[in-house]
Amino acid sequence: MRLTILGGGGFRVPLVYGALVGSEITELTLYDTDPMRLGVIRSVLDGLPPGPRVRVAEELDDALRGADFVFSAIRVGGTAGRVQDERLPLAEGVLGQETVGAGGVLYGLRTVPVALHIAERVAAVAPDAWVINFTNPAGTVTEAMASVLGDRVIGICDSPVGLVRRAARAAGTDPDTVSYDYVGLNHLGWLRSLTAPDGRDLLPGLLADSTALGSFEEGKLFGAEWLRALGSLPNEYLHYYYFRRETLAAVRAADETRGEFLDHQQGEFFARAAEHPDRAHALWESTRLEREETYMADSRAATGGWQRDSCDLDGGGYDRVALALMRAIASGAGTRLILNVRNGSTVPALPADAIVETVCEVDARGARPLPCAPLGEAELGLMLQLKAVERATVEAAVFKDRDAALRALALHPLVDSPSVASRILGAVASGA
Numbered sequence: 001m002r003l004t005i006l007g008g009g010g011f012r013v014p015l016v017y018g019a020l021v022g023s024e025i026t027e028l029t030l031y032d033t034d035p036m037r038l039g040v041i042r043s044v045l046d047g048l049p050p051g052p053r054v055r056v057a058e059e060l061d062d063a064l065r066g067a068d069f070v071f072s073a074i075r076v077g078g079t080a081g082r083v084q085d086e087r088l089p090l091a092e093g094v095l096g097q098e099t100v101g102a103g104g105v106l107y108g109l110r111t112v113p114v115a116l117h118i119a120e121r122v123a124a125v126a127p128d129a130w131v132i133n134f135t136n137p138a139g140t141v142t143e144a145m146a147s148v149l150g151d152r153v154i155g156i157c158d159s160p161v162g163l164v165r166r167a168a169r170a171a172g173t174d175p176d177t178v179s180y181d182y183v184g185l186n187h188l189g190w191l192r193s194l195t196a197p198d199g200r201d202l203l204p205g206l207l208a209d210s211t212a213l214g215s216f217e218e219g220k221l222f223g224a225e226w227l228r229a230l231g232s233l234p235n236e237y238l239h240y241y242y243f244r245r246e247t248l249a250a251v252r253a254a255d256e257t258r259g260e261f262l263d264h265q266q267g268e269f270f271a272r273a274a275e276h277p278d279r280a281h282a283l284w285e286s287t288r289l290e291r292e293e294t295y296m297a298d299s300r301a302a303t304g305g306w307q308r309d310s311c312d313l314d315g316g317g318y319d320r321v322a323l324a325l326m327r328a329i330a331s332g333a334g335t336r337l338i339l340n341v342r343n344g345s346t347v348p349a350l351p352a353d354a355i356v357e358t359v360c361e362v363d364a365r366g367a368r369p370l371p372c373a374p375l376g377e378a379e380l381g382l383m384l385q386l387k388a389v390e391r392a393t394v395e396a397a398v399f400k401d402r403d404a405a406l407r408a409l410a411l412h413p414l415v416d417s418p419s420v421a422s423r424i425l426g427a428v429a430s431g432a
Helices: 013-020 035-046 060-064 078-091 101-125 138-152 159-170 203-208 217-222 224-230 236-242 244-253 258-275 277-293 297-302 318-331 377-399 402-410 418-430
Strands: 002-006 027-031 053-056 069-072 130-133 153-155 179-185 188-195 335-342 355-363 366-369
Touching (some): 002 013, 002 060, 013 318, 069 101, 130 138, 138 153, 138 335, 159 188, 159 203, 159 236, 188 355, 203 224, 377 402
Parallel strands (some): 002 027, 027 053, 130 153
C-alpha cells in the first residue's frame, strides 16, 4: 500500500512514520510547501528504525497520483497564523484557541479553501484513494472535503481514544478489551458508557469513585462533582465550554499563548535541526516531549496546576488510529474506531451529511457510524449550535461571504457579542 502525507514537513510526521514500521505500507510520499521543513523531517526519519521507502514529491498531483491513502495534516498559515488566530480574539476579551471559539473559526476560514482544493485534486488524479483528515479544525475541514469526496474522506482525532484509554485504566480494566459509546462533534464529545468484556458498564462505578476520577486527566480537569452531575466523561476540549471563565482567565494570565509557544519552539527546532541534521532526531524527541508536557497547560493551570502522567506523553494516538483505519479498509477485517464521518441517522436532529464524531464500524467499504443512545438536551443543544458554526464557516470560506463569517463567529457559544465578532473580522481584514 502507498500512503501520501500532505504536510510532510509537519512536526508530527515522525510519529506516523514510526507507526508504519512493520506495517503493510510499502511507500510513503511526503509533500509540503516548505522544502526546509521537509528536509528536516527527512533527517528525523533517518534516526528512526527503517520503515517504508520514503519519496518526496515536489507537486501536489505527483504526490497524490497512485496513492491508496492520503493523510492530510496541513497547517495553512503556519504557526504564525495560529498566533494571530489566538491573539485577535483575546484582544476582544474572548477565548483564542486553535480549534475552539473564535480562533477555531478563523483557522477554519483560512484552511477550508486549501482543503477543498486538495479534495478536488484527489478526486481528479486519485479517485480511488481514501483521505484521512487530521487537519484542524478537523470537523469543519472534514465536512468541507466531504462535499467533494463523500464518504471517502474520514476525519481522525487522538482526543477520544486518549479519553477511552485513560478512563479504562482508571476503572481498572485493559483499554484494549473495552467497548464504548462516544458521540459528539470533533473536540465536543462525550463518553457515555464503558463496557467490560463481561458486559458490565464500568462508567457508573468510575463516576462514583472520586479517587479514581482524580487519577486521570479528564477527572482532574472537570472535577468529580461536575462529572457526576453530567453522568458522562466529556472530551477534554469541553473544558473551554464548561469552565469558560476560568480557562479564559488562565489564557489571559499566561505569558504567551499556546500558538506563541509552539511558534518559538518549532522555529528553534527546525533552525537547529537544519544546521545539525545528524542531531535532528534527538532534537525532535526532546522538542516533542516538551510539547506534550505543556499540552493544555492553561486548562491545567485553571484547575490548580498539575503535571501530565507519563503514559500520556508518548504523543501517539492519532497515528495508531490512522494505521488501524488503513488496515481495516485495506484488509476488509472489521474494527471499531471513533472517527469523524457523515452522520446518516446517528443523530436524528442533525442533517444526514453533517460530520459527527462517533463510534464507527470500519471495513473495506469504509467507516459507518453505529447507532447510539439518544443525546441529552444539553449535549444536543451544544452540538446543534456548534454545527451551525461549522457550516457557516464553510459557507463563508467557499463563497467569501462576510455575513456567513459573522454568523460563524457571533453564534459561537464562546463569543458573546455580534459586535465583538464584527471587530474580530475587521482586524483580520486589516491584517492586524
